[in-house]
Amino acid sequence: MLTKKLLISALSVLSLLIVSNVSFALSAEEQKGLDISLEAKKRDLGWQDSTADMLMLLRNKQGQESIREIKMKSLEVIDDGDKSLTIFNKPRDVKGTAFLSFSHPIDADEQWLFLPALKRVKRISSRNKSGPFMGSEFAFEDLSSFEVEKYTYKYLGEEELNGLKSFKVEQYPADENSGYTRRIVWIDTEEYRVHKIDFYDRKDSLLKTLSFKGYKQYIAKHWRADIQEMINHQNGKSTELKWTNYAFKTGLSDSDFNRNSLKRAR
Amino acid sequence: MRDKLYNFVGKNPFWVILVCITFMVLAGTGAQKLEFKNDYRVFFSEENPQLTAFESMQKVYNKSDNVSFVVVPKDGNVFTAEHLAALKVLTKESWQVPYSTRVDSVTNFQYTYAEEDDMIVEDLVMSTKNLTSDRLEKIKQIAISEPLLVNKIISQTGHVSIVNVTVQFPGVNPMAETPEVAASVRAIKTQFLAEHPELDVYLSGMAMMNTSFGESSISDSSTLIPLMFLVVIVTIGLLLRTITGTISTVLIIIMSIVTTMGLAGWLGFYLTGPSSSAPTMIMTLAVADCIHILTSMFYEMRQGADKRTAIARSIKINLQPIFLTSITTAIGFLSMNFSDSPPFRDLGNLVAIGVMLAFVFSITIFPALLTVLPVRVKVQPENKKDIMAKLADFVIAKRKALLPLTSIFIISSIMFIPNNELNDDFVKYFDETVPYRVATDFMQENLSGMMMVEISVKTGEASGINNPKYLNSVSDFSDWLRARPETDHVNTITDTLKRLNKNMHGDDPNWYKLPDSQEMSAQYLLLYEMSLPYGLDLNNQLDVDKSSSRIVATFKNMTSNELITVERDMIQWFSKHAPQYEVDFASPSLMFAHIGQRNITSMLIGTTLALILISILLGVALKSWRFGLISLLPNLAPAAIGFGIWGLYSGQVGLGLSVVIGMTLGIVVDDTVHFLSKYLHARRDKNANTKEAVHYAFDNVGRALWVTTFVLVAGFTVLAQSSFKMNADMGFLTALTIFVALVVDFLFLPPLLMLLDKNKSEVKENAAVTAEATT
Structure with a gap:
């Protein structure tokens, strides 16, 4: 009886130790993974706001293609997720539709959509983070801003990718509504730019690979890729994003990112 | 040539055994390469x-x-x-x-x-x-x-x-x-x-x-094949009373199966439900060769011949008929190559290979084994022969009554053939012992059937599905489809749009209708798509550029013909109400519904070709075109009667049954060949009249015929126990047809011969005499 009690208390102490270890002290790999991500975030800080045009090219297994044309405006928010305004140009029947999103690292994002046909702004309440963006292979969570708190990390090692020495870091989403169990990210050691991401679905099998091509530096600081290509390994479909007309520090402010601004967005 | 064969085998039995076994082992290693394909798609050819x-x-x-x-x-x-x-x-x-x-x-x-x-x-x-x-x-x-x-x-x-x-x-x-x-x-x-x-x-x-395709076949082979071995052992053991003969026959069977399946592996075959029944079929067919050789050999030994002489004589007598029957059986099975369904082509080819291998083994290693192993003959009164003699007497005496009676039986059976209808219901490919069948039946009773048709309605232009005209057509079509009694469920994008329209208007039920502008629909869909989580998107209903949408209709269980009718009605609906859209219909249910039709057509060509080939072979073998033609009747009647009885019993003809005619043709021909050749031998060589010739044929091959028929019927009845209904029905109908063939050959063919041959018996005899004189 006594030994049983002893055993139980010993076990609980042990498990407490393990739990506290996880929450307080990170292993060397976890710490390094976190450090790399912190550094990457730090290097991109201070862009304030940006605008860009995005061309979205969807392809199915049959080779059928479809194009979406979108304008993106983003506002940097320190200590929270960024704000973004997405304005659809093509297909023609959704022209003028505008999507406003306040992203949050852990909580559900706040989202509004302006439908010109209805002349109304609708707030969307959903747990759609994991869902596809406009029928593409990009999920919402793949397009929203990178925040360090969104993941826990594990450094996997160094690897050469496209001739660049890269850190390989595994990221585990903190949000249980995420569609992924983990992502593996390749970040070059020179400039801390993401070059490739492997996405693993809820049953931990490889779902998609995202590649970044044509990095350019803007206002002598911020690196943006011209092309992002997402390949879905499970259904054979792919989506390519082509970015043009990047502009930074254009003078956008909070007032450009609210319900009223949605209706006049162009 | 025939003497030389056994001369060699008899002198070097151990060499023959060694060579044959080496061949089997080499070929047999290929069996490891055989894999089972678990996919209903294997039933369909690429084209x-x-x-x-x-x-x-x-x-x-x-x-x-x-x-x-x-x-x-x-x-x-x-x-x-x-x-x-x-x-x-x-x-x-x-x-x-x-x-x-x-x-x-x-x-x-x-x-x-x-x-x-x-x-x-x-x-x-x-x-x-x-x-x-x-x-x-x-x-x-x-x-x-x-x-x-x-x-x-x-x-x-x-x-x-x-x-x-x-x-x-x-x-x-x-x-x-x-x-x-x-x-x-x-x-x-x-x-x-x-x-x-x-x-x-x-x-x-x-x-x-x-x-279930895989599991059903695997559980079959673990029960059916041992059962089949039991049948073989019991049959030969009881009917021929020989231990050596039984052991040797079992060995021939094993060798034929192992070599065939091994070669199949080397040749890149894969196993499927139908082709996995090949071993059982080969086993059944291989036994016949051995029985003929053993029967003749024992007959010779009882007549006082020593073992080697008896074997030599048996081989000499049987080589040609066994070769002929093996070839015809192989041709019958090869006709399955005309099937539209690859697994049946494989089955036909495997059994054809197996039958020819069994022939080779039964004239090489089989006599070699009999030479080496001790064989004892129990002298026993041949009372079976008496039964055959009695049967012959009966048939000859009652020929005037038998011919019309059997003819009526044949014709009335044929009248039930139209009772059959083509039906491939893949759920019913499994019997009620298979859990999948139980589950699916339960689903059909409580929710919906397994019959589904996917309908892709295409506009040909990007975003075309948002057009109100298009949506109205799709919605009208869905309503029309839902009103049909056989429809269980229709999944269509228009329901989602109606619901969204209602949501957008404060959930007012009056707004449960399609949006009236293209922009409205497009923006609702965009809103909705933006709100769905992973794995619940609309990509299974819409294509990438929203130029077409897919409707999925689920129907109650119905026959292939009924489904094809529904398909035709759907095509008609579109050509009448929305001809501007290109519409595709597809689904596994439709694939199975159409394959019966396609298969029957192609199998008829194959079977006709096999029939022509076999008839030519018979004409040559019997040295008479006339008898080649007469033989058509007893060769074709069994399948006709078989399908007539099937029409009364079940009436559902699927893929499995559509190959039965070709398959049984090659087997039932054997009976006719044996009977006719003995009859003609008596007429030509012994100058017997028709009655005597019929008697002679009964005495000589009657027993062998019913023993082989017994084995064949038993073998295919074993196959009929398969939980895979496609194989079970095929086994049952084949067993039935083979049994009917024996009845036809015993009760219909002799009276027919006595009638037809008599009319021209003078001419015939003259012809025989001239033929004799020239040779």
Whole structure:
């Protein structure tokens, strides 16, 4: 009886130790993974706001293609997720539709959509983070801003990718509504730019690979890729994003990112 | 040549045995390469138009292979907090099934509703902790009035629900992928049942069907093949009373099967439901050769010949008939190459190879074994012969009554042939002992059938599906389809749009209608698509540029013809009401519905060709075109009678049965060959009159014929026990046809010969004399 009690208390102490270890002290790999991500975030800080045009090219297994044309405006928010305004140009029947999103690292994002046909702004309440963006292979969570708190990390090692020495870091989403169990990210050691991401679905099998091509530096600081290509390994479909007309520090402010601004967005 | 063969075998029996066994071992190692293909698609050739249509549709939209967990609460109500909680667990667990890309259930249904200017999209069942009875009732009402759910995911009364897992097989290693999914699904079921004893779970869906193809065949081969060996051993042991003979025959059988299956492996064959019955068939057919050789050999030994002489004589007498019957049997099976369904081509080729190998083994290693092993002959009175003699007397005496009687029997049987209808219902390919069949039958009774048709309506222009005209057409079509009595469920994008329109207008039921402008529909869809979580998107209903949408119709169980009628009506609807759209219809159900028709047509060509070849062979072998022609009647009548009786008994003719005519033709011909050749021998060489000749034929081959028929009927009856109904029906009808063939050869052919031959007996005799004189 006594030994049983002893055993139980010993076990609980042990498990407490393990739990506290996880929450307080990170292993060397976890710490390094976190450090790399912190550094990457730090290097991109201070862009304030940006605008860009995005061309979205969807392809199915049959080779059928479809194009979406979108304008993106983003506002940097320190200590929270960024704000973004997405304005659809093509297909023609959704022209003028505008999507406003306040992203949050852990909580559900706040989202509004302006439908010109209805002349109304609708707030969307959903747990759609994991869902596809406009029928593409990009999920919402793949397009929203990178925040360090969104993941826990594990450094996997160094690897050469496209001739660049890269850190390989595994990221585990903190949000249980995420569609992924983990992502593996390749970040070059020179400039801390993401070059490739492997996405693993809820049953931990490889779902998609995202590649970044044509990095350019803007206002002598911020690196943006011209092309992002997402390949879905499970259904054979792919989506390519082509970015043009990047502009930074254009003078956008909070007032450009609210319900009223949605209706006049162009 | 015939003497030389046994001279060599008799002198070097050990060498012959060694060479044959080496050959078997070398060939047999190929058997390791044989794998079972678990996929209903194997039943269709690559050029099959319905398969091509289905595959291109699967590339445009997402694939539709699935597993269904049919969840049945024992208290008959899905909508309790406890059961919904269980369903939520199962839904979550289902995401762990390998290759799963989508999970649909009552709990994760994306329910949309309006709250002032907010559009709320969430799981129909979010949390099950504080569900009041009011809330439960509300969930139930939403579920059973939602056209997307009712009859598909939830029954109308809410007593059964389904968790449907869409599986996207990568197809990299198809042989391993299906069992992997099945194993995972079963593990989930077992664990789920352990935690929720208040529920029952059945497993259905395409992936489970594919699994059953493999499992059914494997369980068959572990029961049917041993049973077949038993039949062979008992038959030969009892009828011929020889231990050595039995052992040697069993060895020939094993060698024929091992070598054939080994060669199949080397040649790159794979196993399927139908072709896995090849060993049983080869076994059955190989026995006949051995029986003929053993019978003749024992006859010679009883007459006082020593063993070697007896074997030599037996080989000499039997070489030509065995060769002839093997060739005709092989031709019959080769006619299956005309089948539209590759597994039946494989079956035909495998059995043809097996039959020819059995022939080779039975004239080489078989006599070698008999030479080496001790053979004792018990002198026993040949009382069987008396029975045959009595039968001969009876047939000759009653010939005037027998001919019309048997003719009436044949004709009246033939009249029932139209009772047969082509039907390939893949659910019924399995009998009621197979869990998949039980699950699917249960699903059909409580929710919906397995018959599905996917309908892709194309506009040919990007965003074309948002056009109100298009949406109205699709909606009208869906309404028309739903009004048909055989329709269980129709999944269409128009229902979603109507619901969204209602949501956008504060959930006012008056707005449950299609939006009236293209922009409106496009923007609703955009809004909706932006709100859906992973795996519940619209990609399975819309193509990438929204130029076409897919309607999925689920029907009650029906026959192939009925489904083809529905398809025709659907095509007509579109050509009448919406001719501007290109419409594709495809689905596994349609593939199976059409294959019967395609297969019958191609098999008729194949069978005719086989018939012509076999008749030419017979003409040459019997040295008479006239008798070649006469033989057509007893050769064709058995299959006709067989199908007539089948028309009375079942009337459902599927893929499996469409090959039976060609297959049995080669077998039943053997009886005719033996009987006619003995009859002609008596007429030509012994100058016997027709009656004497008939008597002679009965005395000489009567016994061998009924012994081989017994073995064949027993063998195919064993096959008829298969849980794979396609094989079982094929076995049953073949056994029936072979049995009928013997009856025809004993009761119909002799009176016919006595009638036809008599009329021209003078001419015939003269011809025989001149033929004799010239040779």
